[in-house]
Amino acid sequence: MFEVNDIPPIDGWELQQLIAENVQHEEFLFFRFYAGDEQDYFGPDSYTKRYECFCTACRERFTEPHSAGPASKWRICPRCGRSVTPKRWAANDHAAALRKVSFAFHFFQVGPHGELWLTSCQVRMYPYFLIEKYTAFEYCRYVFSAAGAKKWSWQYDGWALRKNCTFRHWYDMGGGRRDDFWVLPSEQELAASALRYSQLTEAFAVLHDLTGYLALYCKYPAVEYLWKMGFGRWLQEREQGGGDYFRRLVNLRAKEPKKLFRGLGKADLRLLREKQPSVSAAAEYKRLKTAGVVRADDTGICFATSASIVRFDTLFLADRCGVTAPELRKYMEKQARRSAQLLPTLMQELMDYHDQLARMQIGGEKLPHDLHEAHARLSERERRLMNREKNEKFRTRRHLLAWMRWKYKGMFIRPVDSAEEIVREGEEQNNCVAGFADRHADGKTIIMVLRRCSEPRKPWHTVEIDPATLKCRQCYAAHNHKRTPEAAEFMDKYLDHLREVTKMIRRSA
Incomplete structure (x- = not known):
């Protein structure tokens, strides 16, 4: 060696x-003042002020008269015509420029x-x-x-x-x-x-x-055939972190090209060359093809690509659902046709659906007739279970804050009703009020909704009240826009109303 x-x-x-x-890099034209040869009293340049110049592009040293203009403005070398950056020729200046x-x-x-x-x-x-x-x-x-x-x-x-x-x-x-x-x-x-x-x-x-x-x-000469077969981009993905998928797909120890891809035939290689999937999708296609789940056609490569995107383990989920892997593939493709949802989305929904069944410890259809609807229904049920304890706090707060309800000129204000409502308020108003749910439930702040009496269910303004001082911390319309003049008038009257109510409570106490 x-x-x-x-x-x-x-x-x-x-x-x-x-x-x-x-x-190709930046070239410089260095210049300094030059008054001619002092020993040559009768020479042509004896009394002509000139620039002494050096061009790093052509490496020529020459002089130019001052009448040619200020050298600091030159962008072209007068000798070689190359693009240059003018720099003053001094002991430190030129060295610093060259070192850059x-x-x-x-x-x-x-x-x-x-x-x-x-x-x-x-x-x-x-x-x-x-x-x-x-x-x-x-x-x-x-x-x-x-x-x-x-x-x-x-x-x-x-x-x-x-x-x-x-x-x-x-x-x-x-x-x-x-x-x-x-x-x-x-x-x-x-x-x-x-x-x-x-x-x-x-x-x-x-x-x-x-x-x-x-x-x-040098270690595996068979790598040359990847370029010849049209799979050179997989080497780029291997370099960027896809080495595990690459090793599953390619056998670099092969002594001849036909053994480079074990488990894949000529039809598979033609399909992979035509569709050019990622190395992870190609590795998943090989795995599913070996298991008899997909065939060498467009639907097979589409299913494998979708599975690789969301890490959908077809063989594991088929066993979990009590069906064969080909039956699970047909089920997913049928769901995609009937719901107009993308196949990767439905794969993710099926995985979420089974995780929800496990978390909630309930029975249910392993492969529901309408997967998209069943997933949405189970998600809503899980949200209600998760918010049960929080909603009990919201219910208590709603009773304690009932005295803060008020109507004025076709508008009314009331405390937020539940965890679901505060989330919906944030989504429809496009603000961050949902992040205040825990603080409202724990009594650290008060979240109110301001609406018109003619549209009691349509969000209009979201209000935050300080529980200690009963002052308004925030009052915004949708997208955190400033409150309207109508809402501003209402809030001024409402805060006066709160002050009067608290005074009456203190007198009665």
Whole structure:
């Protein structure tokens, strides 16, 4: 196996040229005042004030007369015509500007034994630009061959071998990630290497961790057939966290392409290539196909995709319902046709329905005739059971606050009636009053509803009263809009009424 110093050497000037040819970045035009050659009293520039300039794009040093305009406004180099950023040429200014141009540069080299080496460099523009344009520092080396893959990273005491070949980015001192520039091997170079069948170009266009993919190819060369069969995007999903589904679906240890997907035939692969499902949906399709639940058709891939979206375990739920898995699939498809609901929605409703039966410890139909209606009915029943204790508190509060009811000019106000009503009030008014349910039930606040007598069941304004001072904390219309002038007049009169009532109570006491 190869060692870190087996990498093919590259000349410094050759590396400078490689970077210059493949990297586009900000270029500068540095300028300073220049009064001509003081020793040449009779020269043409002796008494002509000029700018002394240096362009980092063409690396030319030249002078321009002041009559050409202020150099701080130049955006094009007068010599090479390249776009530039003008900067004053001073001891610190030009060095600071050049140091800001930094990036990561990665390039491949083919070794003498057909191995492919990748070098990652930290590159900055050289502050003393009269010597060279770039300064490059290697921070990672990789080698890929038929014997496997290796990665080394630079430490303070030298190169250190790493356990994995995942790609390493370059981060600056502030934690920001630098831009990456790649130079891929040419077709001739790649054809002469051990990675000639790695589909490197396709992988580079799709994947983020190219080195991880190349290490995977070195270990399992069968991965090339995924690109050829049209399933390369599954490698991207594997990279983004779908590795478990990928392993269930693909057998990378296969010695020949036909054994790459165990349990799937040619018709299945044609269907997967045509529909292009996610790797999780394809893994679920394989599982259901192996169990005889679905067939290689559009309905089969649709059912598997829906099941993967909501994590619907068809085999487990079929056993729970006392039917076969194909019968459960037919039941779900029939429910989707009759209720006009999406299949993933109905799958979620069936799982919720069985969870509700278990929580409430009641019997019921395992597969109701109308799933959507049965789920809604059971959800309402569960809400009533959950709100029973809270509604007892609401009922007590309603009796204690009965004296706060009041009518005036075709409007009336009363305490909220139940937990269900405060939730409905929040939904119809599009506000957060439902979050005050517990505080109202515990007596920490008072929630009232203000309505018109002509429409007693239609929400109009929601009111919060301070139980200690009987002052109005909030009074808003729908969508938390300000109260109407009519409601404002009512609330002013209502608060006066509350003050009179409390005075009468204190006198009688």
